[in-house]
Amino acid sequence: MNNKLTVIAASLLVAFSAPLFADQAEDIASLKEQVRELQKKAGGNNLKFSADYRVTMDSIEYKMADGTTAKNDGLLSNRLEIGMGYQPFDNLVFHGLLSYNKAYGESLGETGMGDFDWVTNENLSDNGLNVKEVYMLYLGDQFFGNEQIPWTASLGRRPSTNGFIANNREGYDQPKSPLGHSINVEFDGLSISAKLDQITGVSGMDAKICAGRGLSSATFPRFSSTGTDYADSDGGIDNIDMIGFIVTPYNNGQYDIKAQYYFANNMIGYDKDNTAAGFQDFGNLQNMTLSMQVNGVGEFINDFLDDTVLFASASASQTLPKDGMAMLGSTDKEIGYSYWVGATFPAFFEGDRFGLEYNHGSKYWRSFTYGEDTLIGSKIAARGDAYEAYYNIPIIGESLYFQLRYTYINYDYTGSNGFFGSASGTPTAMADIASGYGGYYVESAQDLRAMIRYNY
Template sequence: MVKKTLALFLAALLLAPATPFAAPSTDDLARQIDQLTQQLAALQEQLEEVRENTDYNSDSVEQLESSAAKWDEQSRIRFSGDYRFRMDYSDTDTKAYWGAGAIAGAVRDMQTVTGYDVQSILGMMNGYSAAERKGMIENLPASLAQMGLMQMGLMPGTAEFGAAFPSALAAVNAAGVVNGYSMTPKDTYENDILYTNRFRLGITADISDNLEFKGRLAMYKAWGMQSNPTDVGPYMMNQFYEMDGATTRQPADSVLRVDRAYINWTNVAGLPMWFSVGRRPTTDGPPAQLRMNTPERMATPVNFMDYAFDGATLGALFQNPIDFMGYSKIRFCYGRGFEAGPTAQANELDDMDFGGLSWDIINKGARFMNIQSFMAANIVNVPDGVTFTNPLEMALGTGDGTLNTANLGDIYHTSFVYMDKYTDLNYFLAGGWSRTDPDGVDEMGSTLLGSWWENPGSKDGYCIYGGVRYDLDDLGLKFGLEYNYGTKNWISMTPAHDDMTQAKLATRGHVGEVYLIWDLPVGNLLSDKAMAFMRLGYQHYEFEYTGSGNWLGAPVDIDKLSDPLNAQFFAPIDKMDQVYLTMEAWF
């Protein structure tokens, strides 16, 4: 613009007619030249300003391009997370039972008096009825004195027996056996209120067009505690929250731990296949998302496999030929549940590994069906990070008093789930089958669903699980109802359960649950991942057999615990009621 103005001005001077005007004087010409010089200087200043502005704008564009590159770099990494405040009330009734420590002490006393080894003592006790065994242990000094006299041919009720009994009893007492043993009485465990905080931070990073990293860190603790308050009482599996499969899944401390960390390689060889390896997304699988109020599936396996472990997956995706079925995914999954490390050949210990298939048969909208089948090989009795007392060693004064790790055999597991939605009613049906194949016994005489050095053979267990949830979107309310039942020999892989005290899907018996979800009216949510809601629920447990959630030792009818050979390490739960209230924010 300035150049055009200057050109027009000079042209006007050249084209201006000279004849009508008088010839300018020398002073006039000098004055005009001076004015032109000032105007040219002013025009040069304007041109310099334009040039500076152009350079500034060029620099700004370069800065914007540099910033955009940095923003694009940073956009490869995305964060998400959730926070949960939870309140729990629980009331638990236990049965009277023989403690493992008491029976170990009785076996020691019998060994002291008779000189028999443990297996011989057990064989002798098996020759009596359950009621007779109970009376024997409760009145052990008299029972041992009587047994000694009977071995000498003196029968109870005879004069000879009556005459010899006092001295026989005195000899038993002199050997250090002066008292009998008694059952642990039934009890009630109540926690009037437990507060917990849980915070989880999710991370997703794009590495290339076909490779991404996903991770999640988690902190889970009870108010006022840096340990797990739920390991007090009869909650057997909660005693082992240190085990790898339960990491971050039960209250512990305020440390932020790795919950998930894995990479996904998609479009392998240009095919609809993927490979994934790392700390697996194997907790809170379907149909848990209904009860936990998440809009999508949170893990690969059906919820009967709720076990945090490290492993790998190779999968493929394909479209079903029937539109009703949507698409399918089939995966081969492998993982490790225990690393044996270097061991001496004389005491060889094998790694505990998982391997199997997971097949999404139907996947279209809310309609979903999955079947999974796997084998857990070389199952160990004591997971990593767990110290388990050996009461026999403690009673006999042998060994180190703890249970050494041993391989017990294999577990086979198959389960399925079908989910769908009709208008505002969500519903699902799930079922599971477990089978044990024991081939080893630990130093306590326990194996897969077997005790006292017995060979129980293979045992089958079953579970059925169903539920509904009705959504009232206009009111922001959701009502849910669930029920599950497990048989005597049912085994679930659920150490990473989210039921606070006892894994409901591991229960050998009945569990009913009812819950209400309220989406909080907190205004417009600022992300498609954002949620804010409260959840109020009630769970009622009725146990039929002992050892729910555990593969070690024989399950016992909850009404047959008066038999000393049915001794328990933990108080067996009869019934339990639990009420919980959560307030959760997802972002």
């Protein structure tokens, strides 16, 4: 007998037994409780799913420093994300997100750095369905006994792409954690956050500690020839770990301010004089970011300004080389900076929106934004200038919408999307590139993208 028939049968038994055995109240109450448990198992005790599917067509072009070009006029791709979640208790949540992302008619496979853990689901790959997010979330109602401080703790593969202000270009997405100006990669780790507004009296104030591992030193796989499965290797790459702090000093719904600091160790890269040695540890990196978003200009001035969103962010990174390694081509502690401004505003019809963004990065700017959803490479990582415009129009509510987006990046220096070594991370001015080597360096890139997306 299936669950539904069991529930019906048990319910009828309770209904008809009550007048005949009125003196057996305890047994009836017990039977009713069994019915409730069966109803829970039949209807509510299961994972809840969501679907996010899009089809995009990109026209991309790269202009090299020697004047040559590389392009693809019609790159079609699919992306499917299947979300899942369940809350068995008021204070416990499970969340997962599976992703598939590939070009039409092509399984590009894991080539180059396409399989690097930070960008597993952002690169066009094959037909495989990968885990993008999976974590447990605990919801606490009092922090160390203080009922005025609700708190949360999570552990697993955290939602660390499409963060604050980076979400604006993605249509109607809500921001994830952390701040998109300096971190936009997939990451495994933990977080603990606490709401501080009740004890401080400051609207929306909260604080979060995040920590994670970006690369494991477990060098040897299962059944390795050495017999030392998952052990470190002498002279091998150390763990890449990161710790960060995210603070919201103020958020009243209209004005939202967030600050973030992180420290990451054992940054990897290639030595330009010894690329055959593979990845090496070049040093550590720290970053400070301050971002702000204004949801509506003024108050009840007019409908257009009330529905206009402005955002701005400033970020600074500093390299911390170790053992005389030339981190980003320099043995000194180098500071890089980036700023980013943008706006989204209503357009012609109900729910449609235009967006404009501009960002600039300096010579030694370095971000963790490898997972940014831009096929020509992260615009936020650019050591130079990036311009972007987009138009989102809902077709059926926010469940089905169309986007047209154009991104243009002009690089002042090389190495914007490289790692942290001297081989791919050294910033070289475009004007200083030696004759004959210009075909190896992208001077500018552009991406015109049309997308239709279903999200429910």
